[in-house]
Amino acid sequence: MTNMTLKINDLDADLAVGDSGASYIDVDLSNDYIIWTAGSDDVKDGEDEPSEDELNQASTLIAELVETQVAHSLLFDYSASELKEIVGMGENKRYVYAFSFDGDTATEPQLEAWNDSNHNSTTKNVLGLGTPADSMVKAVCTTGALPGANWAKTGGTHINLAGSGASNVVKLNDGNGAITLLSGEGSRELYANIAIVIPDGYATPAIETFVSTIRYSWS
């Protein structure tokens, strides 16, 4: 089989995995987790694991007249017991989330979003209340190129992530199909940028979780 490892950039989102000076954290998917937040003195890079109160105080405020992009995405790094800023999240940056595959795939890996680990519904507010086109989770494949300015905002190059419909998943190899490692190549990294953008005046404040999923296959 082929294994997938998630790496997040914690230094310079202009540098790919393996570039001189690049720094990525291999995410321990069993223990680490990602927080979307407006940030605060207690919820920022280098701080320890935030309490529920601290997270609530660092919630994103919904603006009345303009859409609001959640300002920060932080990884709680369990082994280091501290928060790490995911560098380049939501910006016009290419190397933010790296999905590393240690072998060939049979199909093109894709990124999806669901209510929960049952992977059969997208009815949460953040996922568009069952209308994938209204999902607030915005993602773009950056394996081949920068996403462009304001890619996550209305009119940008993003895909509204929700469910598994062809229009609402991100093909991580730029739509070029399965990946085949070259001779001597130990892994292949595919890249995406992910953001959350809340519509202006959205009437239902909520604390919601969602599940991001990578779907892929091997022969």
Place this chain on the structure above:
Amino acid sequence: MKNTKISLYKILFKDGTIFNGGYDLFNTEWKNIPNKEIKKLYYRLPAGDYLCLGGYEKYFHRVEAIVDISGKEKGKTKLQSIYLYGKKQDKVIVYQIGLVKDINLGLIYKKIVNINDEEIKKLNPKNWK
């Protein structure tokens, strides 16, 4: 689906020889199939019976999985389906065998698509046998 005694599939080649596949879906041995013309492919289903494909020019096999990167079950590689493909002229027959307990375990879905269908074009070309 894991069985330490019975291989996932058997391939009968036109020269009369047989290839036994791997013993679990994480190690299928598909890439090690000799480059010879296949006469029939016998694929063991979750219930223990076999699906037989024969008469195709080329065959393709894949195991689909998902890995959550957030949520309660993040990090687990969860098998979803087995896909078997048989190509003949400009058509491809596709069998999907469900692997998700309480959802589609053992259910078989069948469709026929054109060779130029996006799904077929985006498969890894190295893995056709």
